[in-house]
Amino acid sequence: MKRAFLLEMTIFRDYARQLVGLGLLVSLCIGLGMQTPLAMPATLTCMFFMMSAMGLAAYDQLNHWELFRLTLPLSRRDVVLGRYAAIVTFGLTGMVVGIVAALVATLVVSAVGVPGEVGEAFAFDPSMLSVMAVVTCFTLLIGSVVASIVTPLYFRLGQTRATQILPTVIVLLFVVPVVILGNSGMLDGGIPGMELVSAALKALDTPAGMAVGCVVLVVLSAVALAISAAVSLKLYERREL
Amino acid sequence: MSGSLIEARGLTKHYDGFSLEGVDLTVNEGEVVGFIGQNGAGKSTTIKALLGLFPTDGGTSSVLGVPSDELSRASGAAVKEQVGVVFDAISLPEHLKVADVGRIYERTYATWDAHRFERLTAEFGLDAKKTVKELSRGMGMKLSLACALAHDARLLILDEATAGLDPMARDEVLDLLRDFVAEPGRAILMSSHITSDLERIADRIVCIDAGRIVFDLPKDVITDEMGVARCRVADLEKIADSGVVPDAELRYLRHDYGIDVLVPDRFAFAESFPEVPVDRMTIDDYMTLTLKGGVR
Structure with a gap:
């Protein structure tokens, strides 16, 4: 698996560099627009998970690379696990870059003394760090779930066909349930278990709650990726290249 | 290890509109096997089946003693360290630099x-x-x-690898392949439409047509023993009646200006029919006569 992972890292390296530059710019714009540095690591984490899952799959079908790759001393299992390891590595890289960028932005704004609302929003406040951790972990979960949904499709169908059906899958998974819930009146009457969610959100106001929340979000992300990897292994094993 | 580096018996794969039908193919140590056939005959499909890139519907095959269907699994992937593969077009992501390609192989x-x-x-x-x-x-x-030759492979599987090379580069590559196979324990399976390359390097020629192997012969039998008799229409009956060419082997191809007849032993034929010119057989001639020639 290590070989497949290193191979993915080499292939994606140049694109990842561009992504860091682009991501920093986008996250800075979003951070300034939303007037909070919290948006920076959140944006980059989510963006890196999603873009690495999609970007790595895009290279598979260039010049029949996907087919040729299996003539190298790699198994299909290596290829799948190497892909997930690369997605996680790039995703976490985005998270680290985002956190560092947000901290640098707040330190620069504090040092320079930018006036107005932006200056206030970006002023360094130690209590912001724990909120940043929770928000970043939440976007880690979003990014992981998206990567977990698209990657098995790419492994089963290839990038071209998977991209054609992805909008349908997204609608089925995220839009249809909301529409059904809305029409069923459950949203008006309260979804069962909403009290639990409210209690959990309230608990996030405490330092201990935030720590637990971060751990839960990270564990959920890992579980989503692990289930996705298991599905991908099954699907890719039978794929005719 | 000695013997066969590639072994396929009754390899079968069905697609809509095309099937590999019981392909038998062996590549022994020290051999260069030329794999020929028309476009869409099944050369690349056979090569991919040998490499275990898709499941087959029947038959068995192995590469360096490992069953093809194990090659993409953890149990068999390591043997691919000893196999160099070149497809008919470069199969690497196009943004990579030549130096990056070296890095990828180094890590693999x-x-x-x-x-x-x-x-x-x-x-x-x-x-x-x-x-x-x-x-x-x-x-x-x-x-x-360069990638296939730089990891101490024992077996090269080349699918149209000399296509697109200029004549001088082909010479250079053929020399490298000759040097490669001169080392003990090595072999090459080389599919090509450039049969002049195979005439210079191959030991054996295997031809596939419509998913079936149609002949598997030592190259020297084709190019050194066989011949093409350039006959007039009247000569064909005379040759057939003489028994010099067994009836079952008498294949011919009509042209506007005469008939080409496949002659299994051109020297014996020349003695029997000194008035009929006989040319040396090329792999192209033999393939054309076998695939398109008429049988009496």
Whole structure:
């Protein structure tokens, strides 16, 4: 698996560099627009998970690379696990870059003394760090779930066909349930278990709650990726290249 | 280990509109086997089946003693360290630089010889800073060959690997392949439409048509023993009646200006029919007579 992972890292390296530059710019714009540095690591984490899952799959079908790759001393299992390891590595890289960028932005704004609302929003406040951790972990979960949904499709169908059906899958998974819930009146009457969610959100106001929340979000992300990897292994094993 | 480096028995695969039908193919140690056939005859499909890139519907095959269906599994992937593969077009992501390709192989093959790769790319005139996208088809094939030859492989599987190379580059590559196979324990399976290359390097020629192997012969039997008799229409009956060419082997191809007849032993034929000119058989001639020629 290590070989497949290193191979993915080499292939994606140049694109990842561009992504860091682009991501920093986008996250800075979003951070300034939303007037909070919290948006920076959140944006980059989510963006890196999603873009690495999609970007790595895009290279598979260039010049029949996907087919040729299996003539190298790699198994299909290596290829799948190497892909997930690369997605996680790039995703976490985005998270680290985002956190560092947000901290640098707040330190620069504090040092320079930018006036107005932006200056206030970006002023360094130690209590912001724990909120940043929770928000970043939440976007880690979003990014992981998206990567977990698209990657098995790419492994089963290839990038071209998977991209054609992805909008349908997204609608089925995220839009249809909301529409059904809305029409069923459950949203008006309260979804069962909403009290639990409210209690959990309230608990996030405490330092201990935030720590637990971060751990839960990270564990959920890992579980989503692990289930996705298991599905991908099954699907890719039978794929005719 | 001695014997067969590639062994296929009754390999079968069905697609809509095309099937591999019971392909038998053996590549022994020290051999260069030329694999020929028309476009769509099943050469690339056979090669992919041998490499275990898709499941087959019947038959068995192995590469370096490992069943093909194990090659993409953890149990068999390691044997691919000893196999160099080149497809008919460069099969690497196009944004990679030549130097990056070397890095990829270095990370993938335990036996990667970076110095040999650098030497080969320099010999082939490949600029390490150029991307795969910037390489012409011929230069791309040279890069693929440099990769296949730089990890101490025992077996090369080349699918149209000399396509797109200029004559001088082909000479250079054929010399490298000759040197490769001269080492003990090595072999090459080489599919090609450039049969002149195979005449210079192959020991055996295997032809596939419509998914079936139609002949598997030592190259010397084709090019040194066989011949093409350039006959007039009247000569065909005379040749058939003489029994010099067994009836079952009498294949012919009509042209506007006469008939070409496949002659299994051109020297014996020349003695029996001194008035009929007989040319040396080429692999192209033999394939054409076998696939398109009429049988009496």
